[in-house]
Amino acid sequence: MKRGVLITIVTGTGALALLSGAWIASAQQVVVSGRTASMADEQRAYRQASEQAKRARALSRQLEAQASAATREADRLNAQAAALAARVTESEADLRAGQARIAIIGKLVERQSAGLARQQGPLVRLTAALQSFSSRPPVLALLQPGSLRDTVHVRAAFAHLLPVIRERTDRLRADLDRTRALQAMAVQATDGLRDARARLAEQRVALSRLEAQKRIAARGLSSDAALETERALAMSERARDIGALLARMQQAGARRDRLAALPGPEPRPGTPERAAAAAAAAAPAYRLPVAGTLITGMGELSDSGVRSRGITIATAPGAQVVAPARGRIVFAGPYGGFGQIVIIDHGDGWTTLVTDLARLSVAVGQDVGQGGPIGVAGGGEHPAVTIELRRQGRPVDVVAMANAGV
Template structure:
């Protein structure tokens, strides 16, 4: 009969396996919400765009450089920026997957709600359909009942078909979300593969640079020993920072001392100008700053911990083995392990400015090395990586957010 065709379609729609619904509704990710993931997605996309612009500028500078050492250094910095772009893309991909998963859970609930009344109606229609036509001829009143059933079915079937079309639409949307999730997972896997290849290339370039700078490393041996001695003598990270800042102050003072005055070529003429560089400026405008790693800032400057101690810097949750770069130009004053902080790097920017970067697992920076913004310092660890960044001026903590460029 004609009225049985929509009934068969309705029965097939209601027979969707529960396993399919479960597949479309992944279990919630602990500690996540849709708003938070959307914020993370926007931040990651902004970080990726910023890293892309940095890498393009560094690549252009590398192409314009003739000196082999400078070209290699620019290439390394450009690759580090590309890696940070990939890390931001990876974070964006993870946020995108979490958003789709949340939409799938919502869609699964809607689908279940739409199915319930149709399931009940289908059960009633099945009871009607099971009555044998021959039995209706021998039962009293069966003919009139059959007529009434026909009238009821004629009124109900348009509503059933409308609900069926709505259910079909919800099923199609669920399938589209499942396809989006699979595409996002594939893109995430490709980003991971590309990131691993970039990290391998960076390690090769850094090894080549270390071999080329062996002379610098040998000449910095005494300074390395002095820095390690300060690290062993310091009772805590604050005392180590103070020792390094005091040493930097002495060095800056020595740099400002006038050199020997050369005799003028003729009596009464002015002495030749000095080639000694001017001391580093101490104002904030002269210190363009950037965050050393891609990730989510989980602790801000001045935030109180559970024990009531206020943060003197920022803490960033990064991806495993995230690349860490110099936040500003300076000189590596300390690079090595420090108890309770993993491996740390302290950068002397001159003019009383210093930066502490703590929580690294691998170091590529060397004591005595001059770094520019974006030069690699090392990488974070694999398990629950968190990077702490503190900026100081004259031994006082400074809010990094005011200097970010």
């Protein structure tokens, strides 16, 4: 069964919002009727996107600090790429927040216009009646029997109605002012959306340039990478399906782990090597690799009756996809029916599969840090990315792992 649950993919703190909660509350004061589900959905989407943007910005600052502190060129480039990818995610979230903001303002203007139309009708008719009565010649009242008495009564009634008319007129003017304010907000939101699109385009270009720089820096390892790529392609040709391919990659990763565990010089306590070995034995810190809406959860049945072994996230066209945890790329390329796919070996039996990518930013044999760019989502009408996480070949709940923050 499909679900429309918005999820946040990044961690950290920060402050970034195109609209504050106070703005939403003040804008709602112009609403004539109660909130509708569509308005609530837009507000929820806005808040979720704003939160994603804040967290992505905090993460990018953290990664930028790591890049500044890095002493090795490869580490610096990896941290810079991850920081830029977080900036791209931030801009993508800003873009979604801006779109939600414009939708909210549009609905408020629509409601306000409908309310103005309802208020103007009776007031226009009453004003027309007053004008018609005031234009009657006084001599006409003397020629018609009883009309003088009626005139006195009508004038007394009008004197009673004048305060009501003034009150309604003042209220109508205030509503018109609020409508103009909403229209000004719409113009501002449109400008902000245009700026967000331009910023996103610039950041994507910068990320592409940095990825090209990383490829140039890695040319010295091209022979080893080519050998690993050939092995990965051979495995994909022998695998009967994507599950079998993932199992083969896990077996290869297990062999690498066993080789790495062979006796060697024992690191001294307190050394970086000892700390790295201890970290490798723990579960990887995990995050969701793309921002969007969860449409298929762990264990859900598809229309064809197949149970999901991971999650599927509906995302924006061309959305940035990043490594959910640090690891080594053991497969990167097309796989029948799944678009471009990436398999990341995190060590100690942990493996991530990401499918349905349109373009890849990594190659087999490459080491990636958490948050490092691995590719982009498709550009179709309803792009989605599927993620599977496995531990010793068994599926693990991706969302629970990310929420645990381990």
